[in-house]
Amino acid sequence: MFGQILDKVDxxxxxxxxxxxxxxxxxxxxxxxxxxxxxxxxxxxxxxxxYESAGSASKVVDTVLAIGAIAVVAFTVSPAIRxxxxxxxxxxxxxxxxxxxxxxxxxxxxxxxxERQELLNARARLPATGEIKKRLWEASLLGEALExxxxxxxxxxxxxxxxxxxxxxxMNMRVPVKEFRSAVISLERALSRNCAHPGRLRGNSDSRxxxxxxxDIAQSERLSGLYSDMMDKLAPYVQDIAQSRELRMxxxxxxxxxxxxxxxxxxxNHVAALRSYCDTRYGFDxxxxxxxxxxxxxxxxxxxxxxxxKTQVDYSVLCLALTLLFILNWLLILAFAGExxxxxxxxxxxxxxxxxxxxxxxxxxxxxxxNLVRSAIDICRFDLLKALRxxxxxxxxxxxxxWHQTARLLLFDEHHENATLEHP
Amino acid sequence: xxxxxxxHRTVLLLLVALFRGVPYVCFxxxxxxxxxxxxxxxxxxxxxxxxxxHPNHPIVAGDLQTGSMENLVGKYTKYAIAAGKPVVAADxxxxxxxxxxxxxLFASVSMRADLVSSLSLGVGMPVQICxxxxxxxxxxxxLAVNCDRRFCTIIxxxxxxxxDVRADELKKAWLVRHPFFCVTDR
Numbered sequence: 001m002f003g004q005i006l007d008k009v010d011x012x013x014x015x016x017x018x019x020x021x022x023x024x025x026x027x028x029x030x031x032x033x034x035x036x037x038x039x040x041x042x043x044x045x046x047x048x049x050x051y052e053s054a055g056s057a058s059k060v061v062d063t064v065l066a067i068g069a070i071a072v073v074a075f076t077v078s079p080a081i082r083x084x085x086x087x088x089x090x091x092x093x094x095x096x097x098x099x100x101x102x103x104x105x106x107x108x109x110x111x112x113x114x115e116r117q118e119l120l121n122a123r124a125r126l127p128a129t130g131e132i133k134k135r136l137w138e139a140s141l142l143g144e145a146l147e148x149x150x151x152x153x154x155x156x157x158x159x160x161x162x163x164x165x166x167x168x169x170x171m172n173m174r175v176p177v178k179e180f181r182s183a184v185i186s187l188e189r190a191l192s193r194n195c196a197h198p199g200r201l202r203g204n205s206d207s208r209x210x211x212x213x214x215x216d217i218a219q220s221e222r223l224s225g226l227y228s229d230m231m232d233k234l235a236p237y238v239q240d241i242a243q244s245r246e247l248r249m250x251x252x253x254x255x256x257x258x259x260x261x262x263x264x265x266x267x268x269n270h271v272a273a274l275r276s277y278c279d280t281r282y283g284f285d286x287x288x289x290x291x292x293x294x295x296x297x298x299x300x301x302x303x304x305x306x307x308x309x310k311t312q313v314d315y316s317v318l319c320l321a322l323t324l325l326f327i328l329n330w331l332l333i334l335a336f337a338g339e340x341x342x343x344x345x346x347x348x349x350x351x352x353x354x355x356x357x358x359x360x361x362x363x364x365x366x367x368x369x370x371n372l373v374r375s376a377i378d379i380c381r382f383d384l385l386k387a388l389r390x391x392x393x394x395x396x397x398x399x400x401x402x403w404h405q406t407a408r409l410l411l412f413d414e415h416h417e418n419a420t421l422e423h424p
Numbered sequence: 425x426x427x428x429x430x431x432h433r434t435v436l437l438l439l440v441a442l443f444r445g446v447p448y449v450c451f452x453x454x455x456x457x458x459x460x461x462x463x464x465x466x467x468x469x470x471x472x473x474x475x476x477x478h479p480n481h482p483i484v485a486g487d488l489q490t491g492s493m494e495n496l497v498g499k500y501t502k503y504a505i506a507a508g509k510p511v512v513a514a515d516x517x518x519x520x521x522x523x524x525x526x527x528x529l530f531a532s533v534s535m536r537a538d539l540v541s542s543l544s545l546g547v548g549m550p551v552q553i554c555x556x557x558x559x560x561x562x563x564x565x566x567l568a569v570n571c572d573r574r575f576c577t578i579i580x581x582x583x584x585x586x587x588d589v590r591a592d593e594l595k596k597a598w599l600v601r602h603p604f605f606c607v608t609d610r
Contacts (some may be wrong), residue, residue, distance in 0.1 A: 096439075096440065096443040096446070097443050097444070097446055097447070099440045099443065100440045100441055100442070100443035100444040100446075101444060103437070103440050103441055103444075104441075104444060331454050331455065331458050332458075334458045334461075334462055335457060335458035335461045335462070336461065338458065338461070338462040338465070339462070339465065339466055340462070340466065341459060341462055341463065341466075344455065344458055344459050344462060347455070348455045351451075352451070
């Protein structure tokens with residue numbers, strides 16, 4: 001029965017409305033009913049009576065009316081989502097709180113910059129793989145020329161340091177530059193003082209004890225193993241992990257912060273980062289051109305992916321707003337009509353984690369959405385230029401100028417430049 | 425005055441940073457306020473007096489009705505409480521109140537509690553003070569009885585037993601610290 005009603009509502013209002021607007025409100029009303037039934041005896045009795053005779057015709061009518069009422073509420077307040085999104089971005093907040101949040105975001109930004117700089121410096125200080133290989137090869141030639149093991153302690157020292165780097169590699173951790181340099185120097189010293197080629201070892205002619213020679217072979221094999229570990233695994237790994245960490249930090253910074261603009265909330269900075277991406281890469285004014293670009297995207301896959309991601313963002317935003325409303329609502333109800341403290345404890349204990357959860361959901365869903373939007377802009381932005389009858393640019397510089405010129409014309413109503421149009 | 429400007433900026437920055445806690449503080453205050461209101465609403469109502477209670481009345485279970493009365497039984501009313509009025513902890517005292525002893529002469533006599541109980545001595549009862557086997561003055565009413573587990577202190581009105589002193593005169597009486605003398609033209 002419930003499914004049939006939902007199908008009917010779906011056919012009237014559309015799946016997007018159902019998911020983004022209706023279901024959060026339905027959950028909100030259901031949660032309120034459950035809370036009310038716990039708190040107030042008459043509500044509990046009413047619900048039990050209703051459940052026992054749920055199949056009767058009058059109850060079906062009641063259910064339909066209730067769902068219809070929820071749909072009306074959801075439809076009526078749907079424009080509020082935009083205002084709520086702006087609030088989560090940090091706009092229209094009370095100025096002391098806004099200033100305080102801005103300060104926090106500024107500190108986060110600075111911390112990001114410091115960490116990025118530290119990673120960059122660390123990578124710059126790392127010796128190049130080619131240089132390491134050359135140095136170690138030259139040292140090994142010197143050692144081979146000796147044709148014997150002259151300094152076994154140097155091999156022990158090199159092994160100790162390389163073992164520590166191997167452990168970091170096994171845990172996929174970044175190798176500190178100092179530690180790596182020290183390991184390379186130790187290995188270089190060990191290679192230059194000992195023969196790392198067991199076949200080249202020459203026994204001591206005046207010695208009559210063959211065990212000594214066996215020990216030398218073992219040491220030489222050990223050194224050879226360390227040498228190949230360093231050449232084949234460790235030196236490339238140290239470079240790769242440093243590059244990958246730096247790249248990851250760069251991407252995180254790019255997705256979390258704009259070039260110049262700073263918003264008071266993390267969500268606001270995600271939005272600003274998207275605007276900044278479009279502006280710095282293409283000179284594309286996101287707020288102005290994106291609604292127009294969405295209209296001309298012809299690829300169904302991109303369109304449906306964007307719709308699904310936007311649905312998820314709006315759903316999370318509404319759920320966050322309704323969670324806050326629920327908490328506020330029940331704080332007032334319990335204060336003025338509550339009879340027991342249990343529900344207040346539940347509200348105080350679960351309310352903040354629920355809000356934090358939805359806040360996290362909003363950020364994560366927006367992060368997915370913004371990645372999709374970036375991809376869509378990368379791929380489809382010229383469709384908008386074509387639709388606006390603007391000539392397609394021949395170079396990246398020309399593209400930036402084209403978008404700026406279009407924005408000046410459409411956004412700022414500046415007609416002193418005679419823009420060229422190109423018709424298909 | 426650069427340091428002052430810098431100090432102001434530091435204070436301002438600190439204040440700005442502290443404002444971040446405002447929503448959390450508001451939430452905690454709202455929860456506490458709601459909890460207070462719920463607690464006030466759901467707290468058990470105090471018992472009410474079943475009959476008119478006089479001052480210094482030792483409360484028994486029959487004197488109260490409704491609510492939790494365990495904390496009140498066995499205590500003494502501090503003042504008159506009309507029937508139907510609530511009786512709370514602030515209205516009662518653990519010990520009997522001192523009677524009105526202004527402008528009176530009284531004697532304090534200590535006796536064993538079991539003896540007081542067997543003689544059923546109570547407030548208002550006329551008693552004779554005795555020393556050894558001799559009467560001491562005339563009988564006078566008991567003003568107060570205050571007992572612990574072993575002994576009772578009984579305060580007896582002896583105004584009548586000292587005919588040389590008139591209680592009315594005590595209204596004009598005054599005190600000096602020993603060893604100063606009373607001055608007659610006062």
